């Protein structure tokens with residue numbers, strides 16, 4: 414399900430300082446903290462939501478950040494054949510059987526297929542469909558569970574029938590039964606076996622995106638994790654799935670904030686057997702509540718600072734791309750504002766940020782705190798209407 418990690422303490426609160434330090438926020442819509450920067454840094458507007466203390470003078474800075482984020486000098490367009498701007502929703506249900514320690518209980522629920530045409534008619538073109546490894550492949554290295562695969566396929570095909578894209582998401586937190594892949598748990602070969610079979614199955618579906626793993630957390634050896642990711646990437650390509658994008662996740666519950674300093678430097682070394690890195694995208698998550706857990710109804714940040722730092726890092730490390738595959742909030746005024754600003758930022762940061770999928774619709778009803786499932790009468794949740802829909806592609 415959604416991330417449970419706590420990252421709010423990783424960044425100091427800039428507003429507590431009278432003069433902001435390098436890379437700290439110093440302005441933007443809704444900003445109430447310090448607007449002056451410590452010498453020699455200059456408060457530089459990156460977009461209307463975010464100004465940051467950077468070296469150099471405003472408007473003439475040498476930082477690639479400010480020169481690449483402004484709409485007048487957008488990042489280099491992606492090569493042809495790469496992904497268009499994406500926006501949509503996670504449809505939960507099959508993941509109800511997947512626990513954060515990678516253990517499995519057999520209580521998956523099929524997301525209602527009617528939701529795909531419902532959301533697509535409003536402009537959504539991305540659907541992330543999580544599932545548990547144990548249900549898809551009950552025996553490590555063994556065949557796929559054909560009974561589950563036919564259920565999962567019916568869902569994937571309903572989403573693909575809209576013309577949109579589907580993220581096939583192994584929702585296992587880098588684990589199986591409490592043990593980490595390649596680090597005491599399943600071997601990299603066993604992990605590769607899952608991806609080999611899935612990729613062979615979906616090899617002809619160009620709108621399938623392979624989500625290598627949901628939310629790795631508490632992974633002791635990030636270099637070893639990158640090796641496990643490489644094994645999955647190699648397996649996907651060897652199975653004949655050479656046209657699709659692959660999403661590679663970092664640590665700390667796929668934290669968008671942690672990627673540049675934790676797993677990112679290791680994952681930059683992951684290679685694609687088809688050549689280049691334009692089809693290897695970083696998979697990141699970010700919530701907007703007080704502890705970044707996605708468990709509270711109210712939002713306290715629009716995350717534009719975190720995402721701006723991520724965009725700078727991606728552009729400075731080979732002009733790579735990422736996708737925000739989980740984010741979301743409650744159906745509250747604070748989240749309607751903050752999520753709306755976050756998704757507007759994501760949209761304008763294309764193609765560095767390819768798009769987003771909010772958490773969650775699917776087999777949740779409107780009592781779930783982060784629900785964007787349609788109501789039984791077909792009407793939508795306020796958060797969807799006010800924050801998500803205006804920022805769809």
Ligand SMILES: *[C@@H]1O[C@H](CO)[C@@H](O)[C@H](O)[C@H]1NC(C)=O
Nearest residue numbers: 519547548551558560561564
């Ligand atoms: C195979 O899939 C079916 C349908 O989802 C499920 O009921 C069953 O438990 C799965 N088998 C195993 C061994 O997990």
